[in-house]
Amino acid sequence: MVHTFLKEVLKNLFSKPATIQYPREETQVEPDFRGRHYADLTKCIGCSLCAIECPSKVITMKPIPKELAAAVPKANRRLVFPSIRYFGCIFCYRCVTICPMNAYVVTNEYRLASDKPLFSDELSLETLRKAPGGRDEH
């Protein structure tokens, strides 16, 4: 009967829209949603497994600037760190699960739209700056 659905239609007409009015309203994202991730360089040993295993091949190993090398673990002999190119990343988290040192920091940051290419370099190098014995003490 038509009236089964008509009741629903009338109810919807007088209630708040179901659409989340982003960006005025925040979307409710789970805390363990697969969002922006980066390597914590105080744990990374530069083994490059993440770069080798990445299905999209967006991780490249880049050299760590000499002035920050103090806080890097001794096992990282080549002094390299993984840099993720977020525009190609598929957020499968293979790098996170394959890392032998569990060195990846995971967040649920999903707001990654940008007009310039995004890389994880700054976030990773910041972990060295903030480390005790690194460049900055705070």
Added chain:
Amino acid sequence: MAELPKELAPLREVAKKVYEMKVGRLVVELEPGDLLRAVGSLLRSLGPESLYLSTLVATDLPQQGVIRLDYHLFVIPLRRIVVLRTSVPRGGPRIASLLKLLPGALSAECEVYDLLGVVFEGNPYLRRGFFVPVELAEKGVYPLRKDARV
């Protein structure tokens, strides 16, 4: 050599080898010329609604000089997949088409022809460019062959 259940008795005369593939699939190897006869006799003995062609897997084996064709048939009364495995020479890969017996073979045969170049005799719908982009089809490249510089 594994045993063929009684429902598959018509295959006994054409089977060259019978073994099992993971997981629990019965593989019957036969000559390419016997394929049409085998499927026809199965349909006659088990009935027209008894089986369908689930998948046709074509693998290029350049080291053995053949293209191996696996016809995965799902036999409904047996509730099991039976694989009819046959090989055609790489130089002139031709085999009879199953289209008249199983119209459902249309999609599989068209795809294998387009990607690997196996000609199914009796299938009027074969054409290049079915899946493969036109530029490659015009060059006569069969992308899934191991030597295809795609």
Added chain:
Amino acid sequence: MGRVRIVEVPMALEIPVGPQHPALHEPLLIKLYVEGEEVVKAEVNTGYNHRGIEKLCERNTFYRDIFICGRVCGICNTVHANCYVRALEALLGMDPPPRAKYLRVLAMELERVHSHMLINAVMAEVLGYETLFMSIMRDREAVMKAKEILTGGRVLADYMMVGGVRRDIDEVKRDRLLKILDRVEERVRYYRRVFEDDPTIAKRLMGVGILTPRDIVSHSLIGPVARGSGVKIDVRFEDPYDAYPEIEPLRMVTRDEGDSWARMMVRWDETLVSIEVSRYVLEHLPQGNAVPDERRLPRRFPPGEAFTRAEAPRGELTYYVMSDGKPSPYRVKIRTPSFNNIINGAFAFVGAYIADAPVILVSFDPCISCMERVTVVDPESGAKKRLSLRELAVQGVM
């Protein structure tokens, strides 16, 4: 003195449906030859979306291929990854722990729920019933939330791994999932009643595109299309995999009418069964570890071959994986259900009216990206470009 007889031969008009068309969601060309309003011949042309995934899989390692195969289709990505992973486990002779099997079933059944809701919403949209379409999509969001809680992603789950799943759930998540399932079940029952009672839907769907069991089996049509005509085929019963043998509420849903309405009702009934199955899984989760340590998994696979099947929301999905001892597979063959249903199903349009063509197509549940496995996005420019297979193979990357 001869009399000239003029014989009028009505010309068949060719109407292309697609590749860009408001009734279709993905590019597909269906050429309908019509006489007046009635379709006399139909041809399906594909190839707009071909991605060359099978060739791509040969150039990447087995583990990278798990993520690549999961991206064959957005709607049924867990089933693709699951079928591939089970083929790998068969090659290795590995059996995942029971808790992992249950969690896999949960992920796949949640996917079945949202996929069936999607296609029913699309059917409503194709009929012009936009309000119903929007309502179903709104309630489908709850299922996407459930997927996000379980796997960490709303659409692409990336949940399957050789030896188990990639994350576990705790008590809190379990309770949240159960609450979501209760809400979704109530709404699905309501929509099922709408599909049964509504006169618009009845007029447009009943009696349209009737398929006999004989046609279905000989044309290799599978999934809800076959079950809507009474053919009892379902991989979860024939080839039970993961935890399906132990799940009691599981039952096969078939109907005898064989028309588009029956196919959509099969999907609604399957949705209800899936919700019961998910609830059963959540209430009977075995203890133990479900997540394998990915670092300890073998890099090289022993030579061999495996053929696995799974019941995707659209039908029977098959994977064939052949390994020759290297870290990359020798051959991966994916046969998706839409491949059979859409290409072989062109005969169903004959004898129908033009207005019935989208209805029949949607009742087959087309997933063209599943069918062709295409679309490469160029990473440099970020633009969607049709890369030829040459560039694909030279770069060796997606």
